[in-house]
Amino acid sequence: MLQVFERLDHSHDEIDDSITLDHDTRKKSRIKSVTDNGADIGIFVQRGHPLLVGEILKTECGLLIEVKGKAEAVSTAVASDWLNFSKVCYHLGNRHTALQIGELWVRFKPDHVLEELAENYGLSVNNQPTVFEPENGAYGARSHGHSHAHDS
Numbered sequence: 001m002l003q004v005f006e007r008l009d010h011s012h013d014e015i016d017d018s019i020t021l022d023h024d025t026r027k028k029s030r031i032k033s034v035t036d037n038g039a040d041i042g043i044f045v046q047r048g049h050p051l052l053v054g055e056i057l058k059t060e061c062g063l064l065i066e067v068k069g070k071a072e073a074v075s076t077a078v079a080s081d082w083l084n085f086s087k088v089c090y091h092l093g094n095r096h097t098a099l100q101i102g103e104l105w106v107r108f109k110p111d112h113v114l115e116e117l118a119e120n121y122g123l124s125v126n127n128q129p130t131v132f133e134p135e136n137g138a139y140g141a142r143s144h145g146h147s148h149a150h151d152s
Contacts, residue, residue, distance in 0.1 A: 001040040002063065008056040015056065016063040019043075022070040023098075023132040026051040035065060053133055069131030074100075076107045077118035077125045084121040091117055098134035107132060 017035045025031060027050045031043040043057060051057075053069040079085035085104050092099055092106060092114060100107040106123075108114055109132070115125045 001042055002035070002059045002061070002065075004041065004043045004045070004057040004059050004065065006058040007045060007051070008058055008064075010054075011056045011058075011064050013064055015066045018066040018068050019057070020068040020070045021051065022072045023050075023134065026053075026067070026069075036068070041065070050136065053131060069133060071129040072132055073110050073127065073129055074107050074132050075110045075115050075118075075125055075127055076105055076130070077115070077123040078105045079121075079123045080104070081122075084123065088118050088121045088123055098132075100132060100134045107134075 017037045017039060019033060019035045019041065021031070021033065025033070029045050029047040029049075031041075031051075033041055033043070035041050041059075043051070045051065051067045053067055055067045057065040057067060059065065077088060079088065082104070085106070089099070089101060089106055092108065095114070097108055097111070097114065106118070107130075110127060118125055
């Protein structure tokens with residue numbers, strides 16, 4: 001089984017494999033899974049620092065594994081004006097729910113109460129499955145390694 005203890009924000013070396021995970025799995029600090037090429041893998045990372053889509057995991061044997069996001073059930077609320085968009089973000093944030101925020105859209109796990117709140121402010125809501133990458137929070141900053149090695 002491949003084992004991962006190191007995270008890189010990127011690498012200039014060739015990526016050996018990838019692993020596609022949903023948001024709830026990327027939040028875990030201990031993950032047992034299978035890479036996209038079928039290798040068993042154990043990932044052991046610091047608690048409270050979710051894996052990020054695009055991040056590179058370095059195995060003990062030096063393989064580089066890219067983290068990919070898996071499409072999952074989400075609600076995406078789309079606004080046509082900044083004032084209502086801002087109000088919805090404020091109210092959703094007050095409910096301490098994980099949010100992914102884009103330009104005039106906000107995404108969250110499906111919840112009929114939250115969807116109704118957004119619709120009450122004039123936002124349209126769709127439930128198209130997609131990759132969920134919510135904000136990590138104001139205090140969620142982390143540091144990780146950076147490899148410039150070019151081993152061949």
